[in-house]
Amino acid sequence: MSAFSVLKLRHPPLPSPLPPSSKPSSFPSSSSSLRFPLRTVSANVLTSSSTSLAASHPVISRDEGLDLYEDMVLGRSFEDMCAQMYYRGKMFGFVHLYNGQEAVSTGFIRLLEKKDSVVSTYRDHVHALSKGVPAREVMAELFGKTGGCCRGQGGSMHMFSAEHGVLGGFAFIGEGIPVATGRRLSPPGVLYRREVLKEQTHDDVTIAFFGDGTSNNGQFFECLNMAALWKLPIIFVVENNLWAIGMSHLRATSDPEIFKKGPPFGIPGVHVDGMDVLKVRQVAKEAIERARNGEGPTLVECETYRFRGHSLADPDELRKPDEKAHYAARDPITALKKYLFEQDLATESELKAIDKKIDDAIEDAVEFAESSPHPPRSQLLENVFADPKGFGIGPDGKYRCEDPGFTQGTAQV
Amino acid sequence: MLGVARRRLGCGGFSSSMLGQTLERIRLSNSILPRSFASAAKEITVRDALNSALDEEMSADSKVILMGEEVGEYQGAYKISKGLLDKYGPERVIDTPITEAGFTGIGVGAAYYGLRPVIEFMTFNFSLQAIDHIINSAAKSNYMSAGQISVPIVFRGPNGAAAGVGAQHSQCFASWYATCPGLKVLCPYSAEDARGLLKAAIRDPDPVVFLENELMYGESFPVSDEVLDSSFCLPIGKAKIEREGKDVTITAFSKMVGYALKAAEILSKEGISAEVINLRSIRPLDRATINSSVRKTNRLVTVEEGFPQHGVGAEICTSVVEESFEYLDAPVERIAGADVPMPYAANLERMAVPQVEDIVRAAKRTCYRSVPMAATA
Numbered sequence: 001m002s003a004f005s006v007l008k009l010r011h012p013p014l015p016s017p018l019p020p021s022s023k024p025s026s027f028p029s030s031s032s033s034l035r036f037p038l039r040t041v042s043a044n045v046l047t048s049s050s051t052s053l054a055a056s057h058p059v060i061s062r063d064e065g066l067d068l069y070e071d072m073v074l075g076r077s078f079e080d081m082c083a084q085m086y087y088r089g090k091m092f093g094f095v096h097l098y099n100g101q102e103a104v105s106t107g108f109i110r111l112l113e114k115k116d117s118v119v120s121t122y123r124d125h126v127h128a129l130s131k132g133v134p135a136r137e138v139m140a141e142l143f144g145k146t147g148g149c150c151r152g153q154g155g156s157m158h159m160f161s162a163e164h165g166v167l168g169g170f171a172f173i174g175e176g177i178p179v180a181t182g183r184r185l186s187p188p189g190v191l192y193r194r195e196v197l198k199e200q201t202h203d204d205v206t207i208a209f210f211g212d213g214t215s216n217n218g219q220f221f222e223c224l225n226m227a228a229l230w231k232l233p234i235i236f237v238v239e240n241n242l243w244a245i246g247m248s249h250l251r252a253t254s255d256p257e258i259f260k261k262g263p264p265f266g267i268p269g270v271h272v273d274g275m276d277v278l279k280v281r282q283v284a285k286e287a288i289e290r291a292r293n294g295e296g297p298t299l300v301e302c303e304t305y306r307f308r309g310h311s312l313a314d315p316d317e318l319r320k321p322d323e324k325a326h327y328a329a330r331d332p333i334t335a336l337k338k339y340l341f342e343q344d345l346a347t348e349s350e351l352k353a354i355d356k357k358i359d360d361a362i363e364d365a366v367e368f369a370e371s372s373p374h375p376p377r378s379q380l381l382e383n384v385f386a387d388p389k390g391f392g393i394g395p396d397g398k399y400r401c402e403d404p405g406f407t408q409g410t411a412q413v
Numbered sequence: 414m415l416g417v418a419r420r421r422l423g424c425g426g427f428s429s430s431m432l433g434q435t436l437e438r439i440r441l442s443n444s445i446l447p448r449s450f451a452s453a454a455k456e457i458t459v460r461d462a463l464n465s466a467l468d469e470e471m472s473a474d475s476k477v478i479l480m481g482e483e484v485g486e487y488q489g490a491y492k493i494s495k496g497l498l499d500k501y502g503p504e505r506v507i508d509t510p511i512t513e514a515g516f517t518g519i520g521v522g523a524a525y526y527g528l529r530p531v532i533e534f535m536t537f538n539f540s541l542q543a544i545d546h547i548i549n550s551a552a553k554s555n556y557m558s559a560g561q562i563s564v565p566i567v568f569r570g571p572n573g574a575a576a577g578v579g580a581q582h583s584q585c586f587a588s589w590y591a592t593c594p595g596l597k598v599l600c601p602y603s604a605e606d607a608r609g610l611l612k613a614a615i616r617d618p619d620p621v622v623f624l625e626n627e628l629m630y631g632e633s634f635p636v637s638d639e640v641l642d643s644s645f646c647l648p649i650g651k652a653k654i655e656r657e658g659k660d661v662t663i664t665a666f667s668k669m670v671g672y673a674l675k676a677a678e679i680l681s682k683e684g685i686s687a688e689v690i691n692l693r694s695i696r697p698l699d700r701a702t703i704n705s706s707v708r709k710t711n712r713l714v715t716v717e718e719g720f721p722q723h724g725v726g727a728e729i730c731t732s733v734v735e736e737s738f739e740y741l742d743a744p745v746e747r748i749a750g751a752d753v754p755m756p757y758a759a760n761l762e763r764m765a766v767p768q769v770e771d772i773v774r775a776a777k778r779t780c781y782r783s784v785p786m787a788a789t790a
Contacts, residue, residue, distance in 0.1 A: 119522075151559035160558030167525055167562065168554070172545055178518020179550055185478075185507075185523040185530075222515025229510070383556045384594050386563030386618040390697045392597075392649035393616040400648050 060278065065336070065345045066354065068277055071110055072102040072333050073358045075126035078135060079308075081362050082125065082142060086312050090370075091142045094171075095156045098126040100275075100307035103332035104239050105130045107280030108207055111288055115204040117165040119180035122157035123239075123306075124169045127209060132164045139365040140372045147372030151379065173210065174217035177236070180208035181223045184233050205233045205291040213244030215258045224265040224299070233291035235284075236267075238301045239274065245310040246318045262299030274302030275330040278339070305330075455641065460630040462604035463493045466611040467531065469643045471501055474529060477615055480507040480520055481533030481570075490535045491571065491630055517543035517568070521550045524566040529615060534570035537586045537624060544589075551620040552595035567614045572600075572624035573667060573718045574766055580754035585719030587666065588728070590622040591696040597621045597649055598696040602670040604634040606693055609647030616646065624695075626667045652699035654706070658688035661712040661776045664703060664729055666692040669716045669767065676772035685780055695725055703729060704737045711742040712779040716772055721749035743779040748772060 060068070079097040086095050098105065101123075109118060109130035120127040128138050133149055141148025142156055149161050158169040167183065170176040183206045214220055215238055227234050238258050242249045250256050262269030268290075272283045280302060287298040305327035309316030340346040387393070389401035400406045457465075471477045483490045485498040485508040498506040509516040513534065520530040534540045540547065551564045573585040591598045597619055601607040607625070614621035639645060655670060656677050665673040670691045677687040688706050692699065707713050713733050715726035726747040733745055751765040 150557060150561070153559045154557040158557040160554070160561055162558070162561035167522075168550070169557070170550065172549060175518065175545060175550055178515050178546065179522035179525065181515075182519030182522025182524075183526045185519060185526075185528065219514045219518065222510070222512035223519070225510060226512065226515055226519060383558075383560040385597075386555050386560070386565075390597060390619070390650055392613040392646070393618075394648070395644040395646055397616075406648070 059343070060281075060345075062345045065340050065343075066350070067110060068106050068281070069333070069336055069340065069346070069351060070354050070358065071106040071130055072277065072336065073355060074129055074135065074361070075102040075105060076333060077358050077362050078125060078129060078138070078365075081139075081366060083308070083312060085139075085142070085366065091156070092144075093155060094122065094311055094313070095142070096123040096311045097308045098123055098306070100327065100331070101239055101241060101304045102126060103277035103280050103336075104209070104237065104274045104302045104304055107277045108209075108235070108237060108284040111281065111284050112165075112205070112207070114165065117167050117180070117183055117204070117206045118209070119167045119176040119183075119206065120159070120169060120209045121173060121176060121211065121214070122169070122171050123211075124157070124159045124166075124209075128159040128161065128164075128166045128169075131161070131166050133159070133161045133166055135361055135365040136368040137161075139362075140369040143369040143372070144374070145369055145372035146375050146379070147368060152375045153379075153383065167206075173214040174219040177208050177210060177214070177219055177223045180206045181227050181232055181234050185230070203233070203292040203294075205235065205288055207235045207237055209237050209239055211244060212238060212240040212242065212249040212258065213247065213252065214238075215240075215261065216253055221261075221265075224262065224267055224297075227297040228266040231294060231296040233294065234297045235287045235291055236262075236297060236299045238299070239304055240301055241304050241306045242323075243306070243310070243319060245314065248318075257301075259299060259301035267297050267299050269299045269301070271301045271303065274304030275327065275332050275335065277332050277336055454638065456633040456635050457604045457641075458631055458633050459601070459604050459607045459625070460491070460493060462607040462634075462636075463611055463625065463630075464495055464497075465641075466608045466615075467494060467497060468500070470612055470615040471497065471505065473643070474615075475505075476527065477529045477531065478505045478507065478523070479531045479533065480509055480516055482509055482511060482535050484508060484533050489533070491627060493625075493630070494533070513539050513542035514546065517546040518550060520566055521546050521554075521564060524551070524564045524620075525554070525562055529565045529567075531567045531569060531615060534568065536575075536582055536627070537570050537572040538582050538584055540568065540570070540586065547590070547596070547620070547622065548593050552593050554595075555619065556595055563618045564620045565618045567611075567617075567621045567623055569611070569614075569623035569625060571627035571630075573626055574750070574755055574762070575627040577757060577759060577762060578755075579757050583755035585624075585717070585750070586622075587624055587695050587717070587719060588724045590624075591698070591725065591728070593696075595620065596696060597694070598624065599649065599694055600624045600666040600692065602629070602667055602691050602693070604632075605636050605640045606647065606653075606691070608636075608640055609645055610649070610693060612646040613649055617649065621649075624667065629668055629671075632671075647693070650694045650697040650699055652693050652702045653691045654688060654702070655691045656687070656689040658686035658710065660686045660688075660710055661714060661779050662688045662690060662703070662706040662710045663714045663716060663772065663776060664690045664692055664726075665716040666695060666725070667718070669718055672767065672769050673716055673772055675769045676776065679769065679773050680776055683777075683782070685776060685782070687776055692725075698728065698732070700732045700736065704733060707733050707737050708740045711740050712776075713741070714746040714748065714772065714775045714779060716748045716767055718750050718766055721747065721752055724749050743781070746775040746779055748775050 079099050082095060082097060085091045105126045118127050118131050125138055129135060137149040141150055144152040146152055154160055157171045159166055160168055168176060240258060259269035259271040270283050273279050283300055287300055290298055387399055391400040394400045479494055484494045485506045488495040517532055520532040523530050547568055551566055555563050574583040587600060590596055599610045599614055601610045614623050656674060663673045673689045677689050680687045688710055690706055715729045717725045726749055730745040730747055748767045748771055755765055756762055
């Protein structure tokens with residue numbers, strides 16, 4: 001390894017660079033200001049043993065705290081159950097589990113509203129759950145049953161829910177980033193409506209989650225460029241869990257500090273301790289505000305870790321036990337639990353009650369998935385086109401295949 | 414050879430299958446359909462046809478946006494989007510950086526949201542940098558999401574060989590995209606095709622790959638008033654019989670339709686009446702029209718500009734062999750470009766692309782009018 005030292009990841013906290021959330025000054029906003037500093041909100045990753053969420057944290061309310069706890073426990077229990085079900089043969093194919101990274105999903109997604117969207121990678125079960133897709137539907141989808149959110153047609157890597165704003169689930173790394181970036185590309189006049197008419201109806205934001213390996217992909221840089229160029233309301237969240245299957249981030253990347261890749265494009269880059277849900281939440285709040293106010297994208301690098309292998313088929317032999325132990329000691333759920341006790345926001349029994357509630361919910365999800373029917377044979381050929389037979393739309397604006405005169409005399413499509 | 418022994422008796426020999434009955438109906442209906450819009454008052458170029466189609470669709474629906482390299486201030490690399498930036502503004506006609514993967518994915522994301530993007534590739538060769546998004550995030554999304562997310566996007570641009578542009582700018586991608594379920598692939602030939610199919614593609618709720626041809630942009634075609642009407646649009650998945658005939662069926666798409674028509678002229682002077690089918694839609698392929706035509710003529714020649722292996726012609730030949738084998742009087746013939754990357758030298762380029770003489774020779778072979786050529790390596 002080179003002389004690069006991980007100590008460089010530590011930066012003294014800088015004064016807040018993000019402008020106060022006020023009305024933007026002019027439209028189109030000037031993007032020529034390049035004073036986007038870097039910012040780090042983190043524990044010192046590999047040097048400090050301090051894992052407690054310090055009292056300098058912004059105070060969260062009791063309800064918020066319980067919501068965060070419940071969401072993280074849901075994610076953890078769900079993924080553990082997935083592993084069990086996989087080894088029993090109920091799930092198959094590629095399954096990528098999120099254990100250890102819950103703070104990132106919970107920290108960001110619990111701040112979103114229903115109208116906002118999330119685009120993810122193949123490690124998407126917990127993003128879907130945090131966004132509000134019922135655990136039953138996600139489990140049934142994993143089992144390949146019709147009760148799943150995609151009727152069993154997507155699977156583990158392709159979770160879609162139009163209702164909850166979950167836009168995939170993409171297997172190719174980097175594929176979701178342009179899709180997320182484009183989601184809020186100018187419906188004509190929207191910026192005009194927001195800036196001049198002060199309408200707030202089009203301020204939904206999109207979050208793109210992806211990993212450290214993706215930060216070396218061409219599409220990532222293409223989208224940083226275009227998102228900054230057109231000031232799109234997107235937040236790029238890098239879940240840097242230091243490993244891309246067996247490729248260490250440090251072996252694959254010339255400059256491993258991913259958050260520094262934002263400022264060359266004019267995007268603020270923030271590094272945050274992804275094992276600490278409160279820190280993640282604090283950064284997320286600011287990034288989401290920025291996007292809603294039309295100030296453009298933000299790049300957030302969350303330093304996190306996956307407790308399990310890349311997928312359930314990965315023997316996970318290359319990661320060292322002491323690295324795993326270090327991060328296991330910084331388990332985000334344990335840390336939040338400790339914080340809630342220390343700040344008197346919850347009692348042991350309340351948290352146990354939440355644990356039990358989640359266990360029951362997961363059991364229910366498994367039962368639902370088990371009892372849900374397998375897709376019928378007729379489902380195989382459905383949904384290829386939104387236009388049922390593929391003939392297009394006629395001059396009268398209706399699907400041509402619905403006109404009996406049109407389909408008469410044609411072969412079956 | 415085989416076909417002679419199986420010559421069917423009279424024209425009442427249609428099978429009683431569903432396909433047979435529907436083909437019977439097509440034969441009858443084609444004969445009473447109005448002829449192509451020949452009594453036209455006006456001629457327009459394919460370029461103007463595409464420009465007017467884009468213009469009309471963008472004015473009819475404010476969700477239609479155009480994205481690509483040089484589509485705005487440069488008025489389009491081939492001037493297809495001339496005047497659109499001035500008319501619709503930079504929010505709807507977007508000049509992108511040179512980032513095919515990025516802006517194609519961005520277009521797909523916008524389509525997820527409900528916009529109707531038209532993504533222009535300067536040539537479809539560049540779409541290879543974006544093919545992941547065309548296939549994986551556009552074509553497959555409706556299926557993967559079980560119908561929750563439809564992607565009303567159009568990918569358009571010139572396809573196939575131009576003149577002297579070399580190997581990396583000359584490939585035809587019709588068969589590549591036509592393999593993938595979830596995509597519709599359209600190839601216009603004339604100005605009428607260009608207008609009607611582009612309008613249909615923009616209105617369509619599914620991803621459409623719209624393959625134009627650079628050498629056709631400047632060609633003029635007569636169009637009727639119906640074609641010029643702003644609500645004109647052609648159906649997807651239906652081929653057009655450009656010229657009726659009874660001895661051999663020649664299928665073609667894009668520029669090759671023009672060559673096939675010239676070949677048909679030459680053949681008619683030699684007493685062979687060729688039926689020329691303009692495919693228009695590569696996916697879904699209009700198997701019914703093709704098969705019904707072959708059942709009438711008993712001979713098939715497919716013409717395409719692209720590479721021969723696994724090409725469009727291969728699919729058409731198989732479809733005919735599967736469905737109309739008893740009607741064939743001669744082996745199916747497949748004409749395609751040479752199985753080499755496109756050379757630069759003008760004479761080599763001419764040899765690498767099908768010419769009218771090749772089509773004439775193949776048609777004569779199916780009619781047993783010439784000695785069969787040995788199969789090339």
